[in-house]
Amino acid sequence: MKISIQINEGPYQHQASDTAYQFAKAAIKKGHEIFRVFFYHDGVNNASRFTLPPQDDRNVVNQWAKLGIKNVDGEPELVVCIAAALRRGMLDESEASKNGIDANNIHPAFRISGLGQLIEAGIQSDRLVVFGD
Numbered sequence: 001m002k003i004s005i006q007i008n009e010g011p012y013q014h015q016a017s018d019t020a021y022q023f024a025k026a027a028i029k030k031g032h033e034i035f036r037v038f039f040y041h042d043g044v045n046n047a048s049r050f051t052l053p054p055q056d057d058r059n060v061v062n063q064w065a066k067l068g069i070k071n072v073d074g075e076p077e078l079v080v081c082i083a084a085a086l087r088r089g090m091l092d093e094s095e096a097s098k099n100g101i102d103a104n105n106i107h108p109a110f111r112i113s114g115l116g117q118l119i120e121a122g123i124q125s126d127r128l129v130v131f132g133d
Contacts, residue, residue, distance in 0.1 A: 001126045001127065002033045007046060023131075024067060028067070036079055040084055043084075047078070049061065082114050
């Protein structure tokens, strides 16, 4: 089964990201395909490369990055909503450059794109599972 996931909550304020990650791991282990993970609303904070949890805590960003969810071209399919990201100060290299900002904070395992990617995920997948409000 081809599954896409939408995450609407940040990594440390809510259980949604942890639950989605465990769900994705279990689905992959059972032989299912994770087509895309779409981070929306506060969920875009799951993509911050500057997240530094204490050593005895889980690193949610690195957990998602290590899953290695990519498309057929090898591009990351951990997709961050551009509108939600920009509202929260989350920028990749392209958006930082375009907006005259000298730094970016999106982890390289993630990519920024629009809501069309979420719609495509819903169309292309057998299931779209949403975590968080």
